[in-house]
Each structure stands twice: as C-alpha cells, then as structure tokens.
Amino acid sequence: MAKVDAAAVTLGVSGETLMENAGAAVADIAARRWRDARRVLVLAGPGNNGGDGFVAARRLLAAGHEVRVALLGERAALKGDAAGAAARWDDGVVEPSDAPFDWAELVIDALFGAGLSRPLDGPAAALVMAANASGKPILAVDVPSGLDGASGRAVGPCVEADVTVTFIRRKPGHLLLPGRTLCGEVVVADIGQPDGALSAAKVAARLNRPELWRAAFPEPRIDGHKYSRGHVAVWSGPLLATGASRLAATAALRAGAGAVTLVGPRPALKIHAAHVTAVMLREADQKAGWAPFLADRRIGTWLFGPGAGTDEEACGILDQGFSAGGRAVLDADVFTIFGGRPEELGAAIEDGGCEAVLTPHEGEFARLMGERMRPDASKLERALAASALIGATVVLKGPDTVVATPDGCASIADNAPAFLATAGAGDVLAGICAGLLAQGMPAFEAASAAVWLHGEAAREAGRGMIADDLPLALRSVLGRLDDGPS
Numbered sequence: 206m207a208k209v210d211a212a213a214v215t216l217g218v219s220g221e222t223l224m225e226n227a228g229a230a231v232a233d234i235a236a237r238r239w240r241d242a243r244r245v246l247v248l249a250g251p252g253n254n255g256g257d258g259f260v261a262a263r264r265l266l267a268a269g270h271e272v273r274v275a276l277l278g279e280r281a282a283l284k285g286d287a288a289g290a291a292a293r294w295d296d297g298v299v300e301p302s303d304a305p306f307d308w309a310e311l312v313i314d315a316l317f318g319a320g321l322s323r324p325l326d327g328p329a330a331a332l333v334m335a336a337n338a339s340g341k342p343i344l345a346v347d348v349p350s351g352l353d354g355a356s357g358r359a360v361g362p363c364v365e366a367d368v369t370v371t372f373i374r375r376k377p378g379h380l381l382l383p384g385r386t387l388c389g390e391v392v393v394a395d396i397g398q399p400d401g402a403l404s405a406a407k408v409a410a411r412l413n414r415p416e417l418w419r420a421a422f423p424e425p426r427i428d429g430h431k432y433s434r435g436h437v438a439v440w441s442g443p444l445l446a447t448g449a450s451r452l453a454a455t456a457a458l459r460a461g462a463g464a465v466t467l468v469g470p471r472p473a474l475k476i477h478a479a480h481v482t483a484v485m486l487r488e489a490d491q492k493a494g495w496a497p498f499l500a501d502r503r504i505g506t507w508l509f510g511p512g513a514g515t516d517e518e519a520c521g522i523l524d525q526g527f528s529a530g531g532r533a534v535l536d537a538d539v540f541t542i543f544g545g546r547p548e549e550l551g552a553a554i555e556d557g558g559c560e561a562v563l564t565p566h567e568g569e570f571a572r573l574m575g576e577r578m579r580p581d582a583s584k585l586e587r588a589l590a591a592s593a594l595i596g597a598t599v600v601l602k603g604p605d606t607v608v609a610t611p612d613g614c615a616s617i618a619d620n621a622p623a624f625l626a627t628a629g630a631g632d633v634l635a636g637i638c639a640g641l642l643a644q645g646m647p648a649f650e651a652a653s654a655a656v657w658l659h660g661e662a663a664r665e666a667g668r669g670m671i672a673d674d675l676p677l678a679l680r681s682v683l684g685r686l687d688d689g690p691s
C-alpha cells in the first residue's frame with residue numbers, strides 16, 4: 206500500500222487527498238451503519254491512521270454528531286498529512302486515560318494501521334483494552350489496532366472490531382485468522398486512487414472467488430465423452446479404512462470427472478462394492494500394484510493419501526504413482542510418509558514429471574515441513590515457501606485455506622462455514638480437486654475452485670452436515686456457477 210500511495214502521488218493524486226477520502230469513507234460508513242449513534246469517540250494514533258481518524262472526526266462533527274478525539278501522543282509530534290488533518294480539527298483532544306467510553310455510542314479506532322511495527326504496550330495497550338472492555342461498537346480504520354495486516358496475527362493486545370473499513374484492497378490480515386475474526390465485517394472503500402496506481406504493487410494473493418478461476422472452469426462439451434472429461438484413479442485404503450478414499454472418489458465424479466476408479470486390494474473393493482455404483486472398481490494385483498492401471502493412456506490424474514496407510518506397501522504404491530507421472534493429488538498419509546522430508550517429496554514429484562497438488566491441514570503441514578518454517582511466518586508465507594520448495598501447488602487447509610503455487614500466486618478463502626471442520630471433509634476436497642484437474646483445469650485454478658466449491662457445498666448442506674453430504678450438495682453449487690458472479 207505504501208507503493209500504491211507513492212504511485213498515486215506520482216500520478217497526481219496527493220497523500221492529503223487520499224487521506225481526506227479515506228477519512229470521508231470512514232465517516233460515511235459510521236453514519237450509515239450506526240444511524241442512531243450521536244456521540245462518537247475517535248481514538249487517534251501518532252501516524253496516518255490517526256490522520257484518517259481526524260478527518261473522520263471533522264466530517265462526523267459537520268454532519269451533526271457530537272465527537273471527541275482521544276489522541277495517543279502529542280499533537281505537535283504529528284507529521285505530514287496526519288499533522289494537516291489534525292490542524293483542520295478545530296476542537297481539542299483528550300488524553301487517552303480520559304477517553305470517554307461511557308459517554309460514547311460508537312468508537313472509531315484510528316490508532317494504528319499499516320504502520321504497526323511492534324506489539325502494543327503501555328498507554329496504547331491500555332487504550333485498546335479499555336475500548337474492548339467498553340462494550341461499545343467499534344469501527345476500525347484500515348485494520349483493528351494491534352493486528353498485523355500482512356499476516357493476520359495479533360502479537361499483543363488488539364482491538365476487536367465490529368466493522369473494519371479498509372482502503373483500495375483487502376490485505377491478507379483481513380482474511381487470515383485470527384485477523385478475520387478481529388476485523389468483524391470488512392468494507393473496502395475506494396479513496397480516489399488513480400488508475401494504474403495499483404500496478405505498482407505486485408499483488409500475489411487474491412481473495413478466492415469464482416472470478417479468480419471461472420474462466421478456466423471446465424465446461425462439458427456436447428461432443429465430449431466420459432474419457433474426454435478425464436479419468437481419475439483413486440488408491441483405496443485397506444479393508445477397514447475404505448471410507449476416506451470412497452469420499453474422495455465420489456467427490457471427483459461430482460466435480461465433473463468423466464470416470465473415477467477406486468483401485469486397491471480385493472477385500473477393500475468388496476466393501477466399496479456395497480456402497481458405490483457410478484464409481485468403478487479395479488483390483489490391484491498384489492505384485493504389480495496399480496502401475497499397469499495407471500499406465501493406461503486414459504488415466505491422467507491419480508489421487509493418493511486418504512486412508513492409504515504408511516506401511517511399506519503404501520510407500521510402494523505411492524512410488525508407482527510418481528513413476529506414472531500425470532497430475533497427482535497428494536493428501537493425508539503422504540505427509541506422514543514424507544514427514545520432515547519435503548525436499549525428497551519434491552524430488553519424487555520432479556523425477557516422475559508429475560504436476561502435483563498437496564492438500565495438507567496445519568497438522569499435516571507441520572509434520573511434512575518439520576522445522577523449516579520461520580516461527581513468525583504467516584500462513585500465506587508458509588504456503589508459498591512450501592510450494593516453492595517442493596515444486597507443487599500447496600493447499601494449506603483451514604478456515605482460511607491458502608492455495609499457493611511455486612511461482613508465487615496465492616488465493617485465500619473465507620467462505621468455509623465453521624461446521625465444515627468434520628471428519629472426511631478433507632478427503633472430499635482432495636476428490637473435488639482431482640476431478641477438476643482431470644478435466645484439464647490448471648492446478649492453481651483447480652485447487653482454488655475446489656476450495657471455494659467445498660465451502661459453498663458445506664453451506665448448501667447446512668448445519669448438521671457430514672462429509673458424505675458434500676458431494677451431493679455440489680450439484681446445486683455447480684448449478685449456480687452458471688448464474689454468474691456471486
């Protein structure tokens with residue numbers, strides 16, 4: 206944002222104008238969201254976030270509100286645009302310790318934004334804790350004070366906002382947890398930044414929405430047939446662990462793959478046979494494994510991991526997958542097999558000439574990566590670093606699932622409902638992903654689409670859903686995709 210700011214100034218829009226527009230947007234949203242709030246307390250900090258607060262204070266006063274400003278730091282110490290904004294505030298300011306929380310009906314948090322450089326302590330921490338304890342509605346300017354907008358982390362005390370008004374674009378911290386919950390509802394306001402200013406920032410991460418991948422989403426062709434829609438091979442778990450691979454296989458089919466085959470030992474297939482109809486079954490010869498099947502020219506995509514096990518036999522089957530090449534979705538037990546050895550996983554993927562998508566949750570990710578990650582790295586940074594190290598698309602799952610590619614693209618999802626955290630849901634996600642890859646969707650788009658569809662399917666199924674419900678719920682979600690952007 207600092208680069209965008211600088212580019213805006215070069216393109217003829219001053220910092221003063223941007224700040225005026227930012228403060229105006231805050232005042233406008235405050236007045237519209239809290240129509241009945243007459244008494245507004247603005248908490249202003251020592252930088253430009255505080256400057257936005259002074260602009261909002263002046264505008265709310267002009268609109269007929271009663272406004273008080275509590276300033277952290279000395280008025281004379283304000284610099285640049287913030288000093289200008291404070292100079293146009295004709296009233297006085299009060300000390301933070303005198304901030305009239307009891308009097309206020311709305312609190313505007315303009316203490317710290319993008320310039321937060323360390324955990325809050327002393328009077329700043331006390332003011333943030335008093336704001337949270339006041340029970341009054343809080344509108345945060347840019348980010349709740351104390352939240353790191355780049356990582357979504359709050360290393361010290363942090364404002365818990367009801368609404369956060371940010372500018373130009375969401376920042377990763379608005380989406381990554383715990384940031385998302387500390388922000389409340391996020392409103393993005395334009396502040397008159399000139400066209401072209403945004404290209405100054407290399408935007409690596411995007412919000413996961415259909416607009417991101419819709420153009421690459423596979424459309425069935427009227428002259429197509431089941432094999433032209435892609436064939437997915439899913440390695441089955443053993444006799445007493447077939448459920449996970451069956452969930453994945455069913456999901457791959459629902460995601461539009463033309464054909465899906467569960468491959469495994471006969472005793473496991475007998476269990477599958479009692480459950481599936483459209484999913485095909487193929488016995489893997491005890492010696493030859495699934496290598497002959499994968500060598501079939503129609504199998505372009507294979508999925509290994511859910512319920513697969515980690516014994517020597519499972520490792521051998523996984524090796525056969527790598528040797529077969531093609532597109533691979535690697536989940537669950539793969540991260541135990543390669544625990545602490547991500548470089549070796551990367552080498553196996555590369556040697557096989559595979560295009561791989563890995564779908565670990567946080568626990569599996571930690572197991573796979575061992576000690577390699579900086580402890581303070583954000584989820585976004587960790588997913589990008591692992592993806593670059595391994596040479597595969599990484600789907601780091603959670604309520605804020607990040608999809609990252611080796612060339613530095615990322616998406617962050619915010620649509621998964623809390624009740625999606627349930628047994629088997631991850632297997633369904635891996636299956637959707639495989640189903641989309643099999644239809645030729647590029648890995649980043651396929652993985653991002655799978656994550657979004659998975660979240661929407663859970664919403665569609667509603668509370669009380671279990672993983673078994675998700676594949677069927679995909680039908681309505683896919684149907685709505687045709688209705689245009691949501």
Ligand SMILES: NC(=O)C1=CN([C@@H]2O[C@H](COP(=O)(O)OP(=O)(O)OC[C@H]3O[C@@H](n4cnc5c(N)ncnc54)[C@H](OP(=O)(O)O)[C@@H]3O)[C@@H](O)[C@H]2O)[C@@H](O)CC1
Binds near residue numbers: 223250253257319346
């Ligand atoms: N294009 C845009 O996006 C636009 C952005 N705009 C706005 O500008 C905001 C960014 O402004 P900013 O860069 O001045 O930083 P800001 O957050 O006010 O804080 C810096 C001050 O806080 C201090 N400080 C830091 N940490 C501290 C701590 N823990 N405890 C105590 N002090 C601490 C730090 O001191 P220092 O670290 O130097 O000692 C410095 O004095 C942005 O969020 C948005 O609201 C709009 O106006 C226009 C367009």
Ligand SMILES: [K+]
Binds near residue numbers: 254349
């Ligand atoms: K703030």
